[in-house]
Amino acid sequence: MKIVYATTSLLAVFAVAAPQIFSQDAPAKLNLNDPNLVFVEESVIPIPLEIFSSLDKLGARDWSGQIVNREVSLDTNRSRTAMLFGLVVSEGFIAVQAEDKEGVRRIGREVLRLAQPLNVSDKVESHANAIVNGAGQEDWEAVRKELDRTRQTVINQMKENRDGDLVALVSLGGWLGGTEALSAVLKDDYSPEASDLLNQPELVKRLKTDFNELPRRARRGNLFNQVSNTLKHLESLMKSGSDGAISKGNVIEISLATKNLVNAIYGG
C-alpha cells in the first residue's frame, strides 16, 4: 500500500514538475539529421576558464607551468594574425587562472598590438587598458571579463568591417590555445575522469567546417594546410569511449598536435 501511495505521489509530483522539465510541446527525441531542422550558424567556443572550472573541481592544478612566453612576430598575413589574436587571448585566460600579473599585463599589450592590423584597435583599446589595469590590481574577475569582452568585441567589429572570414580564425586560435594548455595539464597528471574534458569531436568538426568554408585566399599556404590536417587528426583523437574518457595515448597525441600547431602559428 505504501509503495502504491509512493508511486502515486511520485506520479503526481512528476505531473506537476513535468511541464518544468520537458517544457511545452518539445519533442522528446530529435532526429539531428532531419534536413528540416534549422541550426543557428553562429559558433560559441568555450573559453579556457570554463573548462578549467570543471577541471579544478577535481583538485587544484598548477597552471603557471602552462604559460609560455612566446614572441609574437607579425607579418602581412591577416589570417595568421587573426589566429594569433585568438591564441593570445586564450593565453590571457591561462595567465588569469595562474594569477600571473606580469603575464596578463604582457597579454594586454599584445592584444592591442594585434588589433591594429586587424582594424579593430579603436574598439579594443579600452579593453586592453582594463586588462592591464585589472592585472595591476590583481582583480582577476575583472580581467577575465575583459578578456571575454575583447574577444566578443573583436568578432562583432570584424563582422561590421565585413571581415567575417577572420572571425572563424579568431575562434579557432582561441580554442587551440585553451586545448593546448588543457591537454598539457592532463598529459602530466592523467586521470580518465578528467580526460573527458577533451571529448570535443563535434566542436572540432564545427571548427573544421568553418575553416574549410573560408575562401581559398584566407587559408593559402603551408601553415593553413597544417591547420586543416591537425583539425582532422584532432577530430579522430577526441572521440571518447562509452565512459566519456579519452585514453592517455590520445591525450599525449592531442597535446603534441596542438603544441606543434601553436608553435607553427607563432613561428609564422
Added chain:
Amino acid sequence: MEGKHVIIAFVLALSFWGSAALCAQEKETDTNEVPSPVEVAKRQRELDEVKQIANRAALSALTGDEKFILRESYWNGNLAPGKAKLIQVQLFRRNEYKFWFAAPERDAKLALNIYDSEGQIMEAATSQIEDKTNVVTLEFEPELTGTYYLRIALKTTSERPQDWAVIYAYR
C-alpha cells in the same frame, strides 16, 4: 486529355511554389545581398537590445557566493511563430550551466529545451523570469562532457516573429 494537362499544370505550379517558399526560407539565413556596414551596425544594435533584456534577467544569478559566470558570447537572430532553431553548444561535466532566452515583446511565448548529441531531450529546470513570458531560463548540469543542442522555439500562439537572444553562464 485536357484533365491530364490541368493536373500537370497544377503539379508544376505546386513545385514552383514549393521552390519559391524554400528560397524565401533560406534567404532568412543565407542571403546573397551583402548589407552595407551601416545596415549591419543598425541590425546589430537591434539585436543587442534583445541581448540586454537577457542580461538584465541574468543579473540576480551573477552575484552572491554561488554566482554563475556570464559568458560575453551569445547567439541571436529572428524566429517566426511556431518555428524552432537549434544551437550547438559544447558543455563540460561538473559545471552547471544556465541559459537565458529572450525576445523583445512581453507577451512573446518562448520555449527552451536541451538535447544531447543523440537528439534525446535532457532533464533540465526551465522557468520564466517572474511574470514575463519574453524571458525563459534553463539550468542544466551535464552528466557527460560533449555537444548538446539548445532548442529555442516561439509558440504558435505568439502573434508575430521575434528577434531573440540567448546568453549563458557557468559555475
